[in-house]
Amino acid sequence: MGCGVSKSDQFHKSSSKAIRSAILIQRWYRQYVARTEMRRRYTWHIFQSIEYSGEQAQIKLYNFLGYLMDNFTPASNERNLISHIFRENDVCRDAEWERYFCYKNIEVPEIYSGPHLTFPLTVEQAVGLVEAFRNKKQLHSRYVLQLLLETWKQLRMLPNINRISTCQSKEITICGDLHGQLEDLLLIFYKNDMPSLENPYLFNGDFVDRGKDSIEILIILFSFLLVYPSEVYLNRGNHEDHIINLRYGFTKEVLTKYKMHGKRILKLLQKIFSWLPLATVIDQKVLVLHGGISDTTDLAVLARVNRHHYVSALRPPKKRHQSSASLSIDLDMDEDIWSPNKMFLRRKSFTFLKTVPRDSFQNRSLQDFSDRIKVDEVEICRRKPSISNPATGALENEAATSVSSESISSQSGIDEWKQILDLLWSDPMNQDGCVPNEVRGGGCYWGPDVTEDFLNRHNMQLIIRSHECKQEGYEFCHNRKVLTLFSASNYYDVGSNRGAYVKLGPDLVPYLVQYQASSMIRELTVRQSVGRTERSALKVLREQVFAHKSDLICAFKTFDSNNTGLVCLNDWASAVESVMHLGLPWRMLRYQLVPCKTNGGMIDYHEWFNELAIKGPSADHIDQSLLETLYRHRSTLETIFRIVDTDNSGFITIQDFRQTWKLLSVYLKMEITDDTISDLVVTIDRNQDGSIDIDEFMEAFRLTDKKSRLERGRSMFMGTATDLTKLEGDPNI
Amino acid sequence: MTEKKQSAEAMEPDVHKKIKAAFKAFDYESNNKVDVREIGTVIYSLGCFPTQADLHDIIAGVEEDHTGYITLDKFLPAMTKVLLEHKFPPIPEDLLLQAFEVLDKEKKGYLEPEELTKHMTQEGELFTQEEMEEMLTALADHEDNFVYYKDLISQLTIDPDM
Numbered sequence: 001m002g003c004g005v006s007k008s009d010q011f012h013k014s015s016s017k018a019i020r021s022a023i024l025i026q027r028w029y030r031q032y033v034a035r036t037e038m039r040r041r042y043t044w045h046i047f048q049s050i051e052y053s054g055e056q057a058q059i060k061l062y063n064f065l066g067y068l069m070d071n072f073t074p075a076s077n078e079r080n081l082i083s084h085i086f087r088e089n090d091v092c093r094d095a096e097w098e099r100y101f102c103y104k105n106i107e108v109p110e111i112y113s114g115p116h117l118t119f120p121l122t123v124e125q126a127v128g129l130v131e132a133f134r135n136k137k138q139l140h141s142r143y144v145l146q147l148l149l150e151t152w153k154q155l156r157m158l159p160n161i162n163r164i165s166t167c168q169s170k171e172i173t174i175c176g177d178l179h180g181q182l183e184d185l186l187l188i189f190y191k192n193d194m195p196s197l198e199n200p201y202l203f204n205g206d207f208v209d210r211g212k213d214s215i216e217i218l219i220i221l222f223s224f225l226l227v228y229p230s231e232v233y234l235n236r237g238n239h240e241d242h243i244i245n246l247r248y249g250f251t252k253e254v255l256t257k258y259k260m261h262g263k264r265i266l267k268l269l270q271k272i273f274s275w276l277p278l279a280t281v282i283d284q285k286v287l288v289l290h291g292g293i294s295d296t297t298d299l300a301v302l303a304r305v306n307r308h309h310y311v312s313a314l315r316p317p318k319k320r321h322q323s324s325a326s327l328s329i330d331l332d333m334d335e336d337i338w339s340p341n342k343m344f345l346r347r348k349s350f351t352f353l354k355t356v357p358r359d360s361f362q363n364r365s366l367q368d369f370s371d372r373i374k375v376d377e378v379e380i381c382r383r384k385p386s387i388s389n390p391a392t393g394a395l396e397n398e399a400a401t402s403v404s405s406e407s408i409s410s411q412s413g414i415d416e417w418k419q420i421l422d423l424l425w426s427d428p429m430n431q432d433g434c435v436p437n438e439v440r441g442g443g444c445y446w447g448p449d450v451t452e453d454f455l456n457r458h459n460m461q462l463i464i465r466s467h468e469c470k471q472e473g474y475e476f477c478h479n480r481k482v483l484t485l486f487s488a489s490n491y492y493d494v495g496s497n498r499g500a501y502v503k504l505g506p507d508l509v510p511y512l513v514q515y516q517a518s519s520m521i522r523e524l525t526v527r528q529s530v531g532r533t534e535r536s537a538l539k540v541l542r543e544q545v546f547a548h549k550s551d552l553i554c555a556f557k558t559f560d561s562n563n564t565g566l567v568c569l570n571d572w573a574s575a576v577e578s579v580m581h582l583g584l585p586w587r588m589l590r591y592q593l594v595p596c597k598t599n600g601g602m603i604d605y606h607e608w609f610n611e612l613a614i615k616g617p618s619a620d621h622i623d624q625s626l627l628e629t630l631y632r633h634r635s636t637l638e639t640i641f642r643i644v645d646t647d648n649s650g651f652i653t654i655q656d657f658r659q660t661w662k663l664l665s666v667y668l669k670m671e672i673t674d675d676t677i678s679d680l681v682v683t684i685d686r687n688q689d690g691s692i693d694i695d696e697f698m699e700a701f702r703l704t705d706k707k708s709r710l711e712r713g714r715s716m717f718m719g720t721a722t723d724l725t726k727l728e729g730d731p732n733i
Numbered sequence: 734m735t736e737k738k739q740s741a742e743a744m745e746p747d748v749h750k751k752i753k754a755a756f757k758a759f760d761y762e763s764n765n766k767v768d769v770r771e772i773g774t775v776i777y778s779l780g781c782f783p784t785q786a787d788l789h790d791i792i793a794g795v796e797e798d799h800t801g802y803i804t805l806d807k808f809l810p811a812m813t814k815v816l817l818e819h820k821f822p823p824i825p826e827d828l829l830l831q832a833f834e835v836l837d838k839e840k841k842g843y844l845e846p847e848e849l850t851k852h853m854t855q856e857g858e859l860f861t862q863e864e865m866e867e868m869l870t871a872l873a874d875h876e877d878n879f880v881y882y883k884d885l886i887s888q889l890t891i892d893p894d895m
Binding site for chain 2: 017018019020021022023024025026027028029030031033034035037038041042430431568569570573585587588
């Protein structure tokens with residue numbers, strides 16, 4: 001047999017075998033690459049959905065609180081708890097401000113080893129600050145306050161829209177979102193040198209929140225702004241906003257790092273944020289702003305607004321002169337109260353009983369908004385108005401509320417507000433047109449036709465914006481007329497994305513530079529880092545799903561009328577989306593989320609929850625479904641606590657604690673009796689001293705999954721106390 | 734045979750949803766169109782293992798002449814057929830192992846990068862240089878750069894859907 005086979009036959013045979021093998025391997029590998037690409041896409045989608053739904057939730061909460069503010073009696077306790085976040089600061093004159101923030105009384109102790117600053121600031125000091133922060137030093141609060149005061153003075157002189165030009169060979173470097181990630185800023189300075197007369201920079205907003213070194217980033221940026229006022233430019237981002245900071249970590253970071261003076265620092269920052277310029281135009285041809293545009297964006301209007309009136313972009317500034325008409329209430333609370341359209345419309349026209357006379361309105365209490373709440377008789381009595389004279393009641397009421405309630409009387413006021421909101425919150429979309437951005441809850445989605453029209457109208461050629469995380473650190477869209485730039489690498493997780501900055505010379509052709517912080521990344525292959533990020537996203541998603549267990553089981557039951565405990569894949573996917581509202585490709589995620597074997601193509605949903613193997617939050621004598629609801633809304637809960645904690649001590653009184661629950665229960669349309677609250681208090685106030693440690697309370701609601709606690713690093717998705725590295729807080733700072 | 738056909742029909746709505754979901758991931762303008770250059774990824778991600786030649790055939794059957802796009806209308810029925818008929822089933826692990834062993838003439842248990850590159854870029858449905866670089870980055874061991882195929886196969890093979 002052997003000699004019958006010629007050499008050439010043998011050669012062909014083995015060769016064709018090799019070819020077939022090669023084809024097989026190529027097939028297999030290409031399939032693998034495609035699957036990985038799909039996984040990468042939906043992993044991204046998961047992180048982004050959860051991130052944006054968090055932003056939406058914050059806006060929702062803020063609008064809810066604003067709504068309560070508009071409708072509570074002046075004397076009510078709830079109002080006092082939350083009014084301070086609506087209180088605008090322009091009642092103080094500048095001189096008063098300087099006194100309030102006087103740093104001169106603050107002594108720097110001998111033992112302090114951080115940098116010392118003298119003003120006017122020099123380049124060496126600015127560079128020194130970068131070095132100090134690289135070495136994990138903290139700047140003393142005296143210097144922080146001094147720096148902030150100087151920054152405020154500087155910012156006040158700037159126009160709403162910076163106008164700069166690239167002359168001769170000066171290239172300007174533009175950076176996107178940094179989100180408190182100092183490592184990325186240091187990396188940028190390393191690759192691109194620090195700002196100088198020959199090296200101008202523009203930072204496009206979102207310097208703070210989520211990352212753990214937001215204040216250090218601000219200090220660095222402000223220092224360079226003071227040292228090189230003509231070479232360093234800052235645009236405001238949607239996170240330069242104290243309301244957003246309450247939820248996303250900046251407030252907490254400052255209060256933790258600066259235990260004694262943190263509150264003052266935050267107050268001063270509120271003012272500074274409002275004075276940040278809104279946009280920058282380069283060579284009259286390139287527009288740089290944080291979010292984007294809408295079909296009504298008008299640079300002429302934006303150039304004229306009083307930008308510092310918008311302390312928070314989520315709320316238009318109050319007017320001193322009052323609007324007349326009674327504030328009636330839109331009872332349609334659960335649908336769309338957060339939607340941007342309703343946000344403007346709400347001010348103009350409400351639909352509640354127009355015949356309600358003003359003074360009976362004063363009797364409105366929480367109970368009227370949500371008739372499912374059982375409120376003590378005592379509570380209702382407490383809410384009787386303290387204004388005795390009904391004749392002047394209305395006027396007094398107005399005067400009393402003028403400080404903190406808001407009323408937009410003019411259409412132009414609303415238009416102005418919309419301009420700023422759009423600028424800070426909008427995202428581009430691929431379809432033509434312009435629609436409200438309901439995913440985030442603010443701004444709009446704008447299409448290529450809007451870009452085209454805008455650029456033509458203003459005779460420009462390019463829009464550079466940030467606001468959205470991109471895998472490669474940047475992304476062009478709208479026929480390369482819009483460039484998204486994001487400078488926080490590894491934003492969602494280690495290995496999730498690169499950061500980028502852009503260099504723009506006189507030719508105005510963007511030159512992009514990418515980077516990725518953390519040396520660990522470079523050693524991971526692309527596939528490995530996709531896998532890692534994917535695992536992280538799925539873990540987050542599993543927790544979210546678990547937090548909605550009761551609602552999910554209800555939803556499954558609607559598809560399972562025979563109570564078999566099984567649902568088919570289609571129904572599973574529909575049910576999950578109807579509860580979670582994340583718009584994710586659930587079918588694709590099914591294998592990752594539901595590891596148990598299918599029962600003939602059906603999913604056993606009870607077994608699924610058992611397998612998720614996450615122990616529920618502890619506290620056995622509390623109703624499980626209540627705990628679950630609280631767990632789901634823990635970020636909101638913590639935000640409300642931080643609002644209620646007016647002296648920022650980290651503690652709230654039992655009384656305020658009860659009031660918080662009332663607030664939350666109305667917001668969630670949830671019944672919660674006084675007994676239930678008492679039970680919670682007993683659980684939490686361990687030392688029975690009448691005050692509750694916020695962090696300790698939030699701790700009770702963490703899921704007790706050991707593994708996830710260890711791996712949990714970023715505060716973004718959890719928003720609970722222990723995620724930020726707790727600095728013990730040097731008392732000397 | 735009838736049973737199989739019946740169950741296949743019953744699975745159709747399921748299959749449709751799967752195909753639509755994968756298609757949507759690349760439908761950037763939400764107009765039910767996907768770039769023809771990305772449709773391969775869609776097909777692969779649905780659990781199929783076609784050769785390049787197979788892919789070309791499918792695409793030829795559904796492409797909108799010369800627009801460079803493929804619409805959902807045409808893609809859905811074609812892809813449904815592919816899935817219900819299990820046209821491009823996954824490659825069994827042992828077959829894959831044999832394929833690697835054929836290339837590993839010296840039976841070392843691993844392939845050197847040059848060896849693998851030669852085969853992948855000169856035989857069969859040739860890899861581009863980019864694809865080759867990516868493959869090596871993904872599969873080669875960090876330290877010695879060899880491709881230990883036995884370990885890889887078990888790590889990288891996925892469960893068949895359905």
